Amino acid sequence: MTSPADTEEAATKPNYLKMLLADPLAFIAAIVLLVVAFIAVFGRQLAGPTATQGDLALSRLAPFSTDHGWQYFLGGDLLGRSLLGRLMVATQTTMSVSVPVVLISLVIGASVGMWAGYHRGWRETLAMRIADVVLSFPSLLMAVVVLYIFSPSIASIIAILAVTRIPVYLRTARAESAELQSRVFVDAARTFGTPSGAIIRRHIFPIVLPTLLTVATLDFCYVMLAESSLSFLGIGVQPPDVSWGLMVAQGRDQLRTQWWLSVLPGLAIVITTVSANLLASWVRLATDPGQRWRLTTPRRRRRRRAVPVLEA
Amino acid sequence: MLLDVHGITKSFAVPKGRLRALDGIDLHLEKGETLGLVGESGCGKSTLARTLMLLERPDAGTVRFGGVDPFALRKTDLQRHRRRVQMVFQDPYASLNPRLTAAEIIAEPWRTHKDLFKTARERAARVRELLHLVGLRPSDANRYPQEFSGGQRQRLGIARALALGPDVVICDEPVSALDLSVQAQVLNLLNELQKQLSVSYLFISHDLSVVKHVADRVAVMYLGRIVETGTTAEVFENPRHPYTKALLSAAPSLRRADREKKEKILLTGELPSPIDPPSGCRFRTRCWKATDQCATPPPATADPATPGHIAECHFPLSLTAV
């Protein structure tokens, strides 16, 4: 029924790099994200002085020409600074706001959500009511109020955005956890006397995680836009510092004449979000043993592939 | 006596009142024996199993395991107790975490009971032994549940239940999700394991032919009570509670000889709600022998010839001529 070769294939531990190479879209997404991460760390040094000190002669320079050096390949802004350089500098600010926001709200929301969903009862009710209260405030309005009271620093932006995004993860984690805790394999773990924390870590978290990652990648986009709204209102990122969202906002007035001023930073947001999303859906497949074959089996071979079922 | 359950009751709050899942259950289990627990859906079998697994705490009554009340145990003693009672679940698809390999599933209980093995090498060796014991191959260790057939999955579930070396294994409908040809393999395995390890089984099933094959003694449940107990032969050959007789007659038989011998009893009416069960004998609303007397609690009567064969009935069948 099943050839020995199949047995070997199934018995080996998953090779994530090989699976990543097998999915070209996810592979490109991973490269893009690596590049973004690299620029976020080293962008300021790489961009050089043209990113901060403009040459008014190059103001509103059109993109896609190398006449003024590679820095000006994507054109110049109103003050004649290189747009490419500005984008690279902005990457750092954008990432240092959105990544912590997403991570903090993910960790807190997921932990509380899984705990609430696993135990049900009053814990669930309490967690959900608090989440409802947070969600019922218009989150941007809350941010505006808080940031007017406190000084608008990166740390306070992160804190306020993280608080408003926690319910998103909390609700997702709670729903999945509540469903999982009634599964028979969780009951089985209870019969061994496994403590609830260990059951959540072992049986709930790994199954909820891919869903949370997908939510997180979508939320990433939301956070970047929320940050740009705050920046546009003058209570977010403060000039001369700049973020992608702020660049989109600042360039809006010139959309008819100098479209690249807001379209190119907008493109950066879209490309990053889409890449993160593609990678998240790859992670969903790669971490699920039942779906993994979709990545390890080339499309043309599937027709002939046997599902490994051995005699009992 | 390994396990002795006396008078346990358990009820749940539901929107319409209290659902009385268990209403005074008495049963006992000896070392190395199999007690078959038979009853239809909603009779309380699963609640009983969950109570014995300490997943539910009874409202009243006592559970003694080797003379000890597990519900009175403190943390470490409780963990030690849990090793002695393990469970095989009905659905071999839902009861195994799809993200874990066979070896991880079998070793799962040891993550909580860390003192059983000192080294990873010992654990791996024990996993191989258990795989061998349930008829799986060493190379199956790194496979995921979905790569196995239903029968193999149930073997895996059995291996996991044996991982802590239990004295009692509660088998909750262990073969009812399996195809007939595979069902026999798993029943044979359970039988073989009992001979080797002298474990006791509480074997819950709705399939009378399976219970007849595996059980030494049988307990028949109806609406939260055990209405008849006795040795398998006594209960199947000479049922004394009308419900048992109806249940046996309703099961279709394969052989023509059995069919011709059998008197068909078609029960009328519906199973009463466990929220508001009938007073006295639970079965009186559907029983063809019921009289006004049945509204009072029925006595547990033993057959003089076979004292262990007890039926809770005012008019047990073999004492009053049918």
Added chain:
Amino acid sequence: MTDIGMKVDGLTVDLHTPRGTVRAVDGVSFTAHRGRTLALLGESGCGKSMTAQAVVGLLEPIAEVTGGSIDIDGEDLLTVSRKRRRQLAGPALSIVFQDALTALNPVVKVGVQLAEPYRIHRKMSAKAARAEAIELMRHVGIPEPESRADSYPHQFSGGMRQRLLIAMAVALSPKVLIADEPTTALDVTVQAQILALLARLRKEHDMAVILITHDLSVVAEEADTVAVMYSGRIVETGPVDQVFEDPRHPYTRGLLESVPVDAERGADLSSIPGSPPDLFSIPPGCPYQARCPLVMDVCRTSRPALVKTGDRAVACHAASASGSEGVSHAA
């Protein structure tokens, strides 16, 4: 002989799955006679339910009928127009599903659901159809049908819901009734009631009943003819008494021996080794070869045809070899 209710010939169903195309039903032929019960017997994945779905035209979108014919009164269900097929659903052919709770609409009163066949096919008024529906409920043994007609499906017990489903199926007195595992979800005492009901209705309406089940004992009690399926094919067919007394296919024999009838307590049951082949890896030759005690070289290369001897037929090289020479040449 009795009237023929339906004749299925060479029915073949392919499944187009993400992993490739597989054959789930492979040249299945049978004849259902009116007033009789034909059982399609097999284990999960053998194609028995897929056969039923193909016959009633309710296949999943990934499944495709790629061959054969389904003949009722001279009309081939596979070639008639969609409109004609809809007209035949009900008066000619109907089905009872396993899961009565999902087969009934949860937000429509049962009286309205049961009236539907009359309104659609007989163009009755709502009032007249309701009267028929109440009569129908009484007919299938639902107590107090007048008041219960205004209840919703979840207010009925599992057995009563199954009765409702059966009522709906027999509303227009079909020639052929397909019952797909009608009692699998039910307790034994309820199963006995439902099987008794089906038997009574079959006689009263002179229906051909096709009973799809995995339960050998149910087949033994209820069916006249049995067709044993394995890996999408019929491997043995004939009158139930004969097939169960003297099974000719090793699979049928293995199944019968697996039933714990009177094996000694503690004694090993005879069992079939292994499990059925996956649809993706059905070997050439006989699909049962890997589990068969009688396997021969020819079984690995050539697929045994269903060879007819009198009322019975079997698809097995070993059975044909031991039978008459003339029969095996005819294959």
